[in-house]
Amino acid sequence: MTQPLRLGIAGLGTVGVGVVQIVRRQAALLSARTGRDITISAVTARSKSKDRGVPLSDYAWEDDAVAVASRDDVDIFVELIGGEDGPAKDACEAALARGKHVVTANKAMLAVHGQALAAQAEAAGCSLRYEAAVAGGIPVIKSLLEGLAGNEITRVIGVMNGSCNYILTRMESTGLTYEDIFAEADGLGYLEADPQLDVGGIDAAHKLAILSSIAFGTQVDFDGIELEGIERVSIEDIRHADDMGYKIKLLGVAQLTGRGLEQRMMPCLVPASSPLGQLQGGTNMVVLEGDAVEQIVLRGPGAGQGPTASAVLADICDIARGSNLPVFGQPAESLKSVKPAPSVTPAPYYLRVSLHDKPGALAKVASVLGDAGVSIDRMRQYGHDAPIAPVLIVTHKCTRADLDTAIDAMDRTGVLAAAPIALRIENV
């Protein structure tokens, strides 16, 4: 047996403690599987005195992450602090500068600084692995980076924020408003300290940016993502979508088009009977499509101590077994810089229009849609008491630009009682 592989762990929150627990509990199994003992040399966290329910006295304590990353007795620096800058990034850079491998769960850091960190890791001949950064326990990075390496990836789709999916499916099952369920989720501790990271779609967009880079051989481009959170999803739209055979999901979609890299993270409709449509609660799902494999669907817990620690351990075991791949699947210097192409791909849209209940109103709406080249697949007008008539339209495939032209024209007709709601439909 070769030398033990020695970890230095920065961050002892839920995930960090989960990693320590697995390393202790499964020492024999990890050794059998990797051919090496996996040990912990040093740890650091905000508070040394806090009782975390796991014995830490066997490990050296450092007061800061850079110190852990710099120790001679650390082979892999495990970064579980989080945050795109600050101590997490400083320590990862310090580890790589000293020729140490890095395993991280930090999606924000990779989404923003992934290109620079990948270049540094590869120049140093080190691994930088991040399975835990995307979709928790689901081995989606490995599946994309290695399992589908023989494919030209055509599309990546995912529900990658469990809190948002919890809120949306709970709104549907209870009939309560976004505000009510948001408060409930917050009370249950399901949301990040800054809830905007969840409900604003930022956390999920970080993950999408990482997947895009691997899928398309492009530089990570978080800023290029067309981003919209779930705050404006109404219970009315959830009900109407359901009525038309759809569910509303915060859906990430990435595809490389002739006009650039299309990356979207926004509420979309998916068929109710599809795997994505059936996804309830905090579970994550990622759909990977390639020219050879057609489509695979991966489903599992997107967060939580065990699942996230499982992903961290997968990276550690890979390194222990001698794996050393380019960070995003091909050398960082070869990753292309591609311009963002927001919503260029045509799609059907769900359109909810509130009309003043006057003769000819519906005809005007239909007419401006036609003028803009948007054709109607299905339309429903619901019975109503108020002087406002709710109308639902599912369009045939059209571009968002044409739809926006139609919506602008609709607004000028004077028949609208409120701004129309338009949501993209992804047929997965």
Place this chain on the structure above:
Amino acid sequence: MTQPLRLGIAGLGTVGVGVVQIVRRQAALLSARTGRDITISAVTARSKSKDRGVPLSDYAWEDDAVAVASRDDVDIFVELIGGEDGPAKDACEAALARGKHVVTANKAMLAVHGQALAAQAEAAGCSLRYEAAVAGGIPVIKSLLEGLAGNEITRVIGVMNGSCNYILTRMESTGLTYEDIFAEADGLGYLEADPQLDVGGIDAAHKLAILSSIAFGTQVDFDGIELEGIERVSIEDIRHADDMGYKIKLLGVAQLTGRGLEQRMMPCLVPASSPLGQLQGGTNMVVLEGDAVEQIVLRGPGAGQGPTASAVLADICDIARGSNLPVFGQPAESLKSVKPAPSVTPAPYYLRVSLHDKPGALAKVASVLGDAGVSIDRMRQYGHDAPIAPVLIVTHKCTRADLDTAIDAMDRTGVLAAAPIALRIENV
């Protein structure tokens, strides 16, 4: 860039041609991702003259597989012939004996000779990879072997034969009998040349044996699998199961128990609303459960040219990138030999009983179940014209042994008009 990685391919059926196509079409991509050119040195197949729609004149032709496996200009021998013995095995052994890596899609060979081949490969320092052997394009071997390496695996469950799932879901949607749909599937070319491999559950059991070995660190034990095909699944049971909220699937289940390794491949009921219950047609699904990750579900095409070739290419890319793992995740010599423990785990059962319509008949059935320690969760007696009353029972969890005791006793009461049908229910 290092030396090209040179393939020798034996078997140019659908999958072999798919591999050739990807190597030709995606040469630049494969090179970018692995850092090496991937080339083909030699091929062999049954007929040299057959037009396979892909140019082969660039490659040396050999008349037999061992010759391909033995060539000096072959680094990886790609075995796509199939069959547990014969030329496939001879050629794999020849390749390993000459220090060449092997990539194979041959589930039968691995299920039967996996232990010996793994020992040979590891002694030679060679990779033996087989992603394509299980669940086609789904990266399930990689997920289990690497992605969940930090987990003690608790259970593996899967629908891993697309033809069987096609037959069962098609019976349900059409209301036709097994015989009718079998004939339809056979006519469409969905079944193996020997259909018993499919409908007898053998093909799926080969796959389960491979997954068990990785999951539990045990020697591949195909003979230890409790095996039952789908031939006796009736349209009545499909309908009744549906009525009780279940679907019937040919389900593989493996778990390590205190009494041995439980491996089953047999028709089971699963909740209709579960991912497995919702699986339609020829798609495969594997559920992996571990102590840390909880549960992940992988879904995708289990067969077909592109998906299977995608899996073969994943293995080739791994080898090109320098990966060299023990064949079943830990050294072959350390894999445990564990005795088989068929159906020791208690489960609820679905029981269909046909009673002579006489007073007290139902009471006798309930009584013998109670005497055997099998308690009833739900029971339904259906309206009937004939002098035979169909009764459906869902039991609480019980052992198969206790249930069999009850069924034997039931038989002796004289109230049975036909042998009862008992199917295990897996709550996944």
